[in-house]
Amino acid sequence: MDAKRELLDLLLSNARESATDLARQTGLDEAEVEALIEELESDGVVRGYKAVVDWDRVDEEHVQAEVELNVELDRETGYEEIARRITKFPQVSSLRLVSGNYDFAVDVEGKSMHDVSNFVSEQIAPIPEVTQTVTHFVMETYKERGIEFGDRDGDDRLSVSP
């Protein structure tokens, strides 16, 4: 694995790793690490760094939904145009074109179910190309971006062993 790919791997498991610790783990020097990360960022490979939050443990209402979206294309409008319009909404946290029974999978976040359903019915459904929406509210999150949300299992190994 080349150095840049190795760094990407490390950032994927912990984006908060300091350049010093990244250097210690890869055998690169700190300046190299910083330069490579800058490259990853400027090439648009790394698009950002965000915390993975368990909203159940935050003392406020937070609602997530996965919305299936069917669209009808015409000569002037393709997926790209529709996507561009939908991504602009701050309520949309992710938008993907998918294979299968529907076209887009949209993650929507809001303060309440009312908020989210209003947003879908008032902002998404009326888009002329959209023919159908199906909203699935998230009831429980067990794992998010590779991180399990359950209580952590303790280390039950013997503290000292041969």
Next chain:
Amino acid sequence: MKLSDRVERVPPSGIRRFFELAEEKEEVISLGVGEPDFSAPWAARTAAIDSLERGRTSYTANRGRRDLRESIAAHVRRYDLEYDPDEEIIVTTGASEAVDVAMRAFVDPGDRVAVPQPSYISYVPGVIFAGGDPLAVPTRAENDFALTYDDLRAAGAEAADALVLCYPNNPTGATMSRSELSEVAEFVREHDLTVLSDEIYAALTYGGEHASIATLPGMRERTVVFNGFSKAFAMTGLRLGYALGPAEAISAMNRIHQYAMLSAPTTAQFAALEALRSCEDEVREMRRQYDRRRRFVLSRFAEMGLECFEAKGAFYAFPECGGDDERFAEELLREQNVAAVPGSVFGAGGEGHLRISYATGMNDLKEAMNRIEAFVRG
């Protein structure tokens, strides 16, 4: 009750004492653990569960399920080891059982068995329980703890009947290249020794390929290789290992194994079968993570001025702590709540060193290194 002389000859392990010290304290970060911090790959675990659900709870053939032996034969080809699943492979209850059975199969009372040190703590008791006399062969820090022809000669190993090898090594993390092993093989051929080669950490070799002494000229017929699922597949508690060797040797081992153990645990055999079938990616990922931690601890030791050779195997580093390693480890535990095993526990040549296991999550490893640094500088 009268205890046998064999048992009386084996003192309790120094690890045990350290374990008790560490257990007394809370908030200890332990770098003293000789097993992976990962769990067995999920597919292997579900295979075990599935086998239980289907009621596969009977004995297997003494030597282990044939399909498992076939998979093992295919698996070890990556190390250029060619063994016949019917005659030359036996599945055991951990590699530990294989080592014990081998000692009893190949060592007669009064036979001398050369044991390079520092090394895993079971070999010497194994020799004694078999009635043999262990002969310590110290390896040296200036050779990065690789065993040399001169080490063997200096220890008088020409008088030995058998030689134990353990590379990648517990506790030092040392590995041996093909050319380094050639020297040892030369000595072994000259003095007609049997070789018991514990290669349980073979899959955890960094920046190079594992070399087995059994692949060197004239060695296959006099070598038994031990390996297993504990370290590579993080399956320590499932207790499954195996031995590879000439038909005559495996058959002799089986004669003891069939009475002592009947067969290795069946549930574990199903887990192992699946591990070999589908868990290569998990092994690769675990190795990648160990390798990062390895580089991390080595660079931290360099920063804090603790001499440490570049260990390229297992999940251990073996820094010099100077002088009385037992005292160093005890004070480190008392003052900084970090447990590490003193090198002298592992025999001659280990004194003045610490075994640092990096089979621990990165966050704990960072904190432990900061504490060791505070201890060293304080």
